[in-house]
Amino acid sequence: MNSKTKAKYEARARIIKAMSHPTRLFMVDELSRGERCVCKLTEMVGDDISTISKHLSVLKTAGIVADERRGTRVFYSLRVPCVLAFFSCVESVLKANARELAALAR
Amino acid sequence: MNSKTKAKYEARARIIKAMSHPTRLFMVDELSRGERCVCKLTEMVGDDISTISKHLSVLKTAGIVADERRGTRVFYSLRVPCVLAFFSCVESVLKANARELAALAR
DNA sequence: TGGCCATTTGGTAAAATGGCCAATAAATGA
DNA sequence: TCATTTATTGGCCATTTTACCAAATGGCCA
Numbered sequence: 001m002n003s004k005t006k007a008k009y010e011a012r013a014r015i016i017k018a019m020s021h022p023t024r025l026f027m028v029d030e031l032s033r034g035e036r037c038v039c040k041l042t043e044m045v046g047d048d049i050s051t052i053s054k055h056l057s058v059l060k061t062a063g064i065v066a067d068e069r070r071g072t073r074v075f076y077s078l079r080v081p082c083v084l085a086f087f088s089c090v091e092s093v094l095k096a097n098a099r100e101l102a103a104l105a106r
Numbered sequence: 107m108n109s110k111t112k113a114k115y116e117a118r119a120r121i122i123k124a125m126s127h128p129t130r131l132f133m134v135d136e137l138s139r140g141e142r143c144v145c146k147l148t149e150m151v152g153d154d155i156s157t158i159s160k161h162l163s164v165l166k167t168a169g170i171v172a173d174e175r176r177g178t179r180v181f182y183s184l185r186v187p188c189v190l191a192f193f194s195c196v197e198s199v200l201k202a203n204a205r206e207l208a209a210l211a212r
Numbered sequence: 213t214g215g216c217c218a219t220t221t222g223g224t225a226a227a228a229t230g231g232c233c234a235a236t237a238a239a240t241g242a
Numbered sequence: 243t244c245a246t247t248t249a250t251t252g253g254c255c256a257t258t259t260t261a262c263c264a265a266a267t268g269g270c271c272a
Contacts, residue, residue, distance in 0.1 A: 001132065001151055009128035009135075012196045017126035021230085022115035025122065026107065029115075038249060045107055051231050053250055063203040072239050072248045080202050082195040089188040090118045096186055097169040127260085144219060157261055159220055178218050178270060 018062035019086065023047065024055050027076075031065060032084050035077035124168035125192065129153065130161045133182075137171060138190055141183035 001009075019025055027041055038056065042049045056076055059065045066079045107115075125131055133147055144162065148155045162182055165171045172185045 001129075005132070006128060009132045011200060012193070013126055013128040013131050015196045015199050016122060016131065016192065020119055020123035020126040022112060022119040023230095025119050026111070026115045039247090042249095048232055049249070050233080050251080054230080057250080063199050063206070069238080069249090072246090074249060080195070080199045082198055085191040085195050086122065087118070089186070089191050090121045092188055093121050093169050093186045094117060100169070145217095148218095154262060155219070156221080156263080159218095160260085163220080175219095175269080178216090178268085180219065 015062050015064065018058050018064055019083070021055065021058075023052070024059055027052075027055065028059065028064065028078065028083055029087065031076060031078045032081075035068075035075045037073040037075050039073060041076070121168050121170065124164050124170055125189070127161065127164075129158075130165055133158075133161065134165065134170065134184065134189055135193065137182060137184045138187075141174075141181045143179040143181050145179065147182070 019028060023045055026045065027036075030036060030041065030044065038049065038053060041056070042052045045052060056065065056067070060067060060076075064079060064083060065076045067074050067076050069075075125134060129151055132151065133142075136142060136147065136150065144155065144159060147162070148158045151158055162171065162173070166173060166182075170185060170189060171182045173180050173182050175181075
């Protein structure tokens with residue numbers, strides 16, 4: 001792979017990597033139903049707020065979410081709706097995996 | 107998050123994580139155009155064959171690729187075609203990021 | 213069988229990641 | 243201004259990931 005091609009795949013991998021953590025994936029899923037403040041996400045996940053904030057900054061750096069401060073709160077929202085396509089595809093991989101397991105057990 | 111919900115997002119994150127590396131992403135892209143032997147992928151990427159083999163085993167464990175031995179070679183292929191949806195979405199995130207940068211520069 | 217490829221596995225060191233606590237910041241309201 | 247609420251950042255440590263080399267394995271064919 002030449003360095004240009006490598007850079008291309010590195011840029012893409014960074015975005016995917018940003019979603020490759022259960023907490024971040026959960027938050028993306030949650031944000032797909034509307035904007036949420038950090039406090040709400042913290043409450044839902046149950047980790048320390050500093051942990052949540054860092055996860056959100058990973059998503060923001062990748063360009064997946066946007067943030068907006070209103071008063072003392074910061075609201076996050078999904079910046080690109082298509083990330084949901086990830087979910088349906090991941091779903092079919094999981095289904096294929098389950099089928100495979102069932103076939104092996106037979 | 108209760109433990110059941112957590113397990114659900116962990117399973118999904120594992121699949122996404124498997125694709126969150128530039129080399130693995132490149133290989134998924136390449137495999138979308140047809141099966142390839144380890145030797146071919148090694149040649150294309152230019153890393154040590156043991157490194158390539160380990161990356162492939164990550165993709166295989168996640169259920170993204172399948173392998174088949176034919177003679178002395180092992181051929182890998184994409185198991186679930188929809189992973190390509192990842193690429194088009196990642197593309198739009200990158201585009202949105204580029205637009206953002208352009209807007210800031212204005 | 214023995215040799216030869218292609219691939220996988222084991223071991224190891226360097227780097228990146230994740231999560232908590234403490235400190236800092238930003239906006240609000242008394 | 244000062245206290246409060248909400249969020250971000252820095253420091254620290256444990257864990258995970260990555261990539262390489264060397265060694266082991268698997269399958270083919272003379």
